[in-house]
Amino acid sequence: MKLRGQHALPILVMVLAFGALAAAQAKQPAKSSAAKAKKISVHFVEPKNNASVTSPVHMKFAADGIEISPVPPGDPKETRPGVAHYHVGIDQNCLPAGKNIVKGTPSWVHFGDGKDVFDSQLTPGKHKLALQLGDDLHNTLPGACQVITVNVK
Numbered sequence: 001m002k003l004r005g006q007h008a009l010p011i012l013v014m015v016l017a018f019g020a021l022a023a024a025q026a027k028q029p030a031k032s033s034a035a036k037a038k039k040i041s042v043h044f045v046e047p048k049n050n051a052s053v054t055s056p057v058h059m060k061f062a063a064d065g066i067e068i069s070p071v072p073p074g075d076p077k078e079t080r081p082g083v084a085h086y087h088v089g090i091d092q093n094c095l096p097a098g099k100n101i102v103k104g105t106p107s108w109v110h111f112g113d114g115k116d117v118f119d120s121q122l123t124p125g126k127h128k129l130a131l132q133l134g135d136d137l138h139n140t141l142p143g144a145c146q147v148i149t150v151n152v153k
Contacts, residue, residue, distance in 0.1 A: 038065035070114035089130035094145035
């Protein structure tokens with residue numbers, strides 16, 4: 001009988017501790033689906049904004065909150081969730097979300113192969129570079145664009 005009494009106190013402490021933990025978790029507000037969703041962003045690693053550069057201009061890109069992947073071969077009819085590729089607009093502004101970047105547009109370079117580097121011949125002077133993410137159908141993603149300015153010597 002004495003043995004049972006010795007085990008009762010540790011068991012009671014454990015039950016009370018688990019109860020307190022469960023109560024504390026119940027008091028925490030549930031995270032909204034927006035808070036759970038990853039924020040998508042894109043940026044130039046090189047060059048930096050307002051950099052003085054020489055031609056060909058070397059560009060390197062990065063993205064957060066999304067997977068960068070080549071567009072599937074053929075003519076995709078639907079998009080893969082959470083997957084995108086880069087587009088660079090030379091002397092362009094960001095396009096609105098959902099806008100289709102038509103392949104073959106001279107002012108936009110597509111990276112449907114999934115690459116994140118690019119060298120481009122630019123004339124001397126100031127140039128605006130827009131880096132924008134697009135889905136498998138080349139439609140722009142909300143909030144996934146950065147514009148920088150470079151001065152080509």
